[in-house]
Amino acid sequence: MTVTTSLVTVPTRDGDMPAHLWLPxxxxxxxxxxLQEIFGVSDYIRSRGADLAELGYVVLAPEIYWRLDGSVDESRPDFMEQAMALLQQVDWELAVSDSVAALDTLRARPEVSGGAGVMGFCFGGGLAFNVAAVADVDVLVAYYGSALPRLLPLADRVDVxxxxxxxTADEYIPLETVEEIRSAVEGPEVxxxxHDGAGHAFDNPHPMFLHEPARLDAxxxxxxxxxxxxxxE
Known part of the structure; x- marks a missing residue:
């Protein structure tokens, strides 16, 4: 058997949100x-979804930008500008509530057994942290969560x-700020x-971001x- 992928929907208060599902x-x-980077559920995020499914997990990646106008074309030289313009449209509280709805949908699927965790990259890393603070998750994995500096008041509520x-070379989250994050979230379960010399989004294989040693180690x-x-199991 192999990993299978399909498009599904997540019910929200404003309608059905598209999402990508991988079965192991x-x-x-x-x-x-x-949870996605600022570029949306890109080829890269979909590849990580498949990677996680290969490990044996049922993976759901919601299209958090589903309400927004526009999308990101990573083949264009201005893709960063496109992504930042989309990010400016995001209503954070709606993004959190949509993510929690996706978590509920994931937990309710008959294929899911043994708990459910949340994992995010960049924009999604901060979103995952916020979800872990307000919803029932079993684990949290956050890669360079860009919203974490302003979410630290929630740290006491993340107890998984x-x-x-x-x-260490993240141009968006200075090392001093990273150390503040470390201090706020530290605990026996954390x-x-x-990753030395790695910049922001180092796991993304795009040449602008990739730091291969950090990607492999992380x-x-x-x-x-x-x-x-x-x-x-």
Missing amino acids: PSGTGPGILL PSLHHFG EFYL WRRTTEFLERRLPV
Whole structure:
């Protein structure tokens, strides 16, 4: 058997939100809510969804930008400007409520067993942290959560096993700020890793962002964390 993928919908108060679903080769497993970067549910995010499904997880990636006008074309030289323009349209509270609705939809799927976690990259890393503060999740994985500096008042409400990744050369989140985040979230259930020389979005394979040693090390640590904290039976 192989990973299967399909398009599904998530009921929200404003209608059905599109989402991408990956089922593992076994057909069942723990759930992971996968939250996008500022570029949307891109080819990169979809590849990570497939990677997680290969590990045995049922993965759901909602289209958080579904209410917005426009999209990001990463083949165009101005794709960063496109993404930033979309980001300016985001209503954060709606994004959180949509993500929680997606988590509820994921948990309710018959293929999900053994709990559900939330994982996000960049914009999605902060969103995942916020979801973990307000909803029932079993684990949190956040890659360079860009909204974390303003979400630290929620840190006391995130009491699940958590894994955070940051690069030491992140141009959007200075190392001083990263250390403030580390101090705010630290605890016996928290793992926090700094990746030397890596910039923001270092896991994204686009040449503008990729830091291959950090990408490999972070993914190894992520898979080990999930094996321990959200095991596939």
